Amino acid sequence: MSGLVPETVQKVAHAAGLGPRESDKLKQLAHDTKDMTPQDRVTTDYGVKQPTQDDWLKIVSEDHTGPLLLEDPFGREKIMRFDHERIPERVVHARGSAAFGRFRVFESASDLTFAPVLTDTSRETPVAVRFSTVLGSRGSADTVRDVRGFAVKFYTAEGNWDIVGNNIPVFFIQDAIKFPDVIHAGKPEPHNEVPQAQSAHNNFWDFQFNHTEATHMFMWTMSDRAIPRSYRMMQGFGVNTFTLVNSKGERHFVKFTWTPELGVHSLVWDEALKLAGQDPDFHRKDLWEAIANGVFPKWKFGIQAIPEADEHKFDFDILDATKIWPEDLVPTRYIGEMILDRNPDEFFTQVEQLAFCTSHVVPGIGFSDDPLLQGRNFSYFDTQISRIGINFQELPINRPVCPVMNFNRDGALRHAITRGTVNYWPNRYGVCPAASTEEGAYLEYAQKLAGVKARARSAKFKDHFSQAQLFYNSLSPIERRHVLNAFAFELDHCEDPEVYTKMVIRLADIDPQLAQSVAEMVGGDPPTTEVKHKNHGKRAKAISQDEFPGAAPTIASRRVAILVVDGYDAVAYKTAYAALTTALAVPLVIGPNRRKVTASDGSTVQPHHHFEGFRSTMVDAIFIPGGAKSAQALAGNGRALHWIREAFGHLKTIGATGEAVDLVHKTIGLPSVTVSASGEAQESYGVVTIKELRPESLSEAVTIAKEATGFMEKFFYGIATHRCWERELAGLNTLVAY
Numbered sequence: 001m002s003g004l005v006p007e008t009v010q011k012v013a014h015a016a017g018l019g020p021r022e023s024d025k026l027k028q029l030a031h032d033t034k035d036m037t038p039q040d041r042v043t044t045d046y047g048v049k050q051p052t053q054d055d056w057l058k059i060v061s062e063d064h065t066g067p068l069l070l071e072d073p074f075g076r077e078k079i080m081r082f083d084h085e086r087i088p089e090r091v092v093h094a095r096g097s098a099a100f101g102r103f104r105v106f107e108s109a110s111d112l113t114f115a116p117v118l119t120d121t122s123r124e125t126p127v128a129v130r131f132s133t134v135l136g137s138r139g140s141a142d143t144v145r146d147v148r149g150f151a152v153k154f155y156t157a158e159g160n161w162d163i164v165g166n167n168i169p170v171f172f173i174q175d176a177i178k179f180p181d182v183i184h185a186g187k188p189e190p191h192n193e194v195p196q197a198q199s200a201h202n203n204f205w206d207f208q209f210n211h212t213e214a215t216h217m218f219m220w221t222m223s224d225r226a227i228p229r230s231y232r233m234m235q236g237f238g239v240n241t242f243t244l245v246n247s248k249g250e251r252h253f254v255k256f257t258w259t260p261e262l263g264v265h266s267l268v269w270d271e272a273l274k275l276a277g278q279d280p281d282f283h284r285k286d287l288w289e290a291i292a293n294g295v296f297p298k299w300k301f302g303i304q305a306i307p308e309a310d311e312h313k314f315d316f317d318i319l320d321a322t323k324i325w326p327e328d329l330v331p332t333r334y335i336g337e338m339i340l341d342r343n344p345d346e347f348f349t350q351v352e353q354l355a356f357c358t359s360h361v362v363p364g365i366g367f368s369d370d371p372l373l374q375g376r377n378f379s380y381f382d383t384q385i386s387r388i389g390i391n392f393q394e395l396p397i398n399r400p401v402c403p404v405m406n407f408n409r410d411g412a413l414r415h416a417i418t419r420g421t422v423n424y425w426p427n428r429y430g431v432c433p434a435a436s437t438e439e440g441a442y443l444e445y446a447q448k449l450a451g452v453k454a455r456a457r458s459a460k461f462k463d464h465f466s467q468a469q470l471f472y473n474s475l476s477p478i479e480r481r482h483v484l485n486a487f488a489f490e491l492d493h494c495e496d497p498e499v500y501t502k503m504v505i506r507l508a509d510i511d512p513q514l515a516q517s518v519a520e521m522v523g524g525d526p527p528t529t530e531v532k533h534k535n536h537g538k539r540a541k542a543i544s545q546d547e548f549p550g551a552a553p554t555i556a557s558r559r560v561a562i563l564v565v566d567g568y569d570a571v572a573y574k575t576a577y578a579a580l581t582t583a584l585a586v587p588l589v590i591g592p593n594r595r596k597v598t599a600s601d602g603s604t605v606q607p608h609h610h611f612e613g614f615r616s617t618m619v620d621a622i623f624i625p626g627g628a629k630s631a632q633a634l635a636g637n638g639r640a641l642h643w644i645r646e647a648f649g650h651l652k653t654i655g656a657t658g659e660a661v662d663l664v665h666k667t668i669g670l671p672s673v674t675v676s677a678s679g680e681a682q683e684s685y686g687v688v689t690i691k692e693l694r695p696e697s698l699s700e701a702v703t704i705a706k707e708a709t710g711f712m713e714k715f716f717y718g719i720a721t722h723r724c725w726e727r728e729l730a731g732l733n734t735l736v737a738y
């Protein structure tokens with residue numbers, strides 16, 4: 001069991017009445033190649049030991065190797081088993097990775113629900129979480145501009161509960177029947193399968209123009225939210241409207257939110273583009289590395305709740321998934337925390353076969369009439385039975401930790417061996433009667449319904465622009481500029497003038513200035529008439545990423561490159577390395593090649609990577625220790641200079657000491673970026689310098705605060721704030737060729 005479910009699951013399994021025999025059986029399912037010894041022998045799948053793994057059975061003579069014998073069962077099994085290794089990839093969200101951990105509520109939500117997972121503060125619920133992109137296929141790059149999936153499976157003692165969410169709180173469509181259209185429009189075009197994992201193409205934008213309810217969502221996907229720095233630094237949203245019922249039988253409409261402890265941070269676009277080629281697994285590795293290093297990602301779990309009686313009190317329909325519930329109207333109440341502390345042991349069985357269904361809820365949690373959610377509830381189960389098979393819920397990663405007992409039988413790859421003579425109800429033994437409410441049965445909420453059958457939606461669903469404006473108005477000036485740049489990029493990839501000229505017209509419905517600027521970049525004429533759907537410049541809280549800086553400034557898990565060549569200043573190097581490690585950052589030593597590099601004092605270091613093999617895009621900051629000889633050598637190495645310029649262009653903090661200070665100053669070459677000429681640390685546009693770094697001035701644990709004065713303190717503060725936005729505001733990044 002250790003490879004499949006954490007110890008906590010075992011505890012829950014016992015609490016839920018899973019006896020030792022069942023637990024033992026699960027244990028046997030996990031093989032661990034790490035536990036194998038050279039004495040262990042390879043067997044066929046049916047358990048027979050094999051004489052070799054290397055040769056197919058054939059007729060051989062001394063001078064001739066004859067044909068393969070098809071009678072070889074070992075060879076046949078090995079190859080044919082391999083031929084069938086793939087299952088169909090997910091029709092959307094195919095590219096992703098997962099981790100495991102636990103969920104706990106620190107404040108009971110008993111006023112809203114009787115579900116113990118949300119009320120019992122002493123309970124720890126095991127979770128599996130899968131993050132993904134939407135459009136790309138399984139082997140596509142992590143850093144593309146796209147929505148990110150954020151799907152959580154809670155293995156509760158009352159059954160599995162899945163919140164299958166995204167990192168953006170709204171969706172492109174209001175009614176499930178449009179899902180195939182929005183996905184077909186976004187996926188590679190049908191005639192040539194181009195482009196992969198991109199929304200930058202004619203069909204996507206053609207659909208966005210013609211399907212006005214997508215307007216709010218595409219504003220989010222053109223923002224920095226769609227290029228996260230890390231899965232660990234993005235919010236998660238249930239998007240749809242769910243319901244909670246409390247023990248008094250009262251019902252609330254609710255939305256669920258995850259907010260990361262590390263803050264909400266993004267890549268910059270040029271970096272995202274480059275990473276897609278330089279390190280397509282950037283997000284997957286980042287999650288894995290953080291967990292392996294013990295820097296476990298954490299999210300706060302929040303609920304927005306609206307009493308049933310207030311359903312119609314808003315100027316939007318609260319069942320419309322293209323709308324947020326603005327925080328100003330319905331504040332989020334944070335009641336729980338999720339921590340991910342375990343990487344998968346095997347990708348296929350634990351990530352590829354991990355199967356979510358929005359229809360999986362536990363007593364106390366229910367659905368609403370959100371027309372998107374209702375369709376999803378049908379779709380996910382359907383997709384799992386075609387992707388994995390009808391018995392997908394028996395697989396170790398999907399199996400509930402509580403007992404499962406029903407009369408479902410048979411089907412491909414049924415695992416459970418069920419004893420007894422009856423598989424129907426009612427039966428002569430009275431086996432398996434229904435549970436009562438006291439025993440935890442799931443009871444449908446007795447909702448009263450009236451209306452006529454119609455293919456329609458209520459009137460409030462028709463407003464498609466107010467919240468798109470609200471979103472744009474709520475962004476910071478830098479974020480707005482990024483939205484403009486994103487449109488300029490995306491529409492430049494649309495060759496059909498019909499598409500980009502119409503999109504310019506659509507943008508005028510949101511912001512005339514935005515439409516004008518995009519038109520200047522890509523062509524087209526924005527209409528000169530007044531914007532139709534004015535929301536009078538209203539703004540909302542909790543939309544700009546700037547409002548989620550993180551729980552506390554930290555550099556834990558941030559990657560920092562230290563550039564070294566022969567002659568580097570050993571004191572500065574060792575000091576920085578030690579300070580970074582103490583702060584749980586990940587220092588990466590980068591040299592001209594992977595041979596040992598010798599410091600000024602004769603000590604040596606073995607670089608982790610070299611300038612050409614690794615790139616500045618893969619780190620959060622760079623540090624260059626002084627040393628006359630090394631500064632001179634770096635100045636003559638074009639790739640090293642590119643490291644400095646590129647990190648500057650991508651708004652990253654750059655630290656330099658001693659002779660490296662002048663090197664950095666000259667390489668950036670901008671008079672407004674000043675450097676220190678003394679033993680006093682100086683910070684200028686995120687470039688932190690000191691002429692003489694005295695080791696005795698450095699404490700073991702560096703304080704990370706705005707008012708910090710020491711070199712390491714300033715350097716760490718820069719990294720903790722993620723990017724130096726002042727550099728972009730002053731337009732300095734674009735003055736440096738990178």
Ligand code: HDE
Pocket residue numbers: 090091092093096130131132148149150151164165166171175176177179237238239240321354355356372373375376379380381383384
């Ligand atoms: Fe999904 N979606 N979706 N979706 N979705 C799938 O299920 C679907 C929607 C989301 O990591 C599929 O197992 C319909 C909204 C995530 O395994 C499929 C509709 C949101 C994942 C499916 C939606 C999502 C999926 C494909 C509109 C955000 C990945 C493979 C009615 C709240 C889960 C699979 C994972 C996956 C259908 C809309 C999020 C086909 C029909 C809205 C995170 O069943």
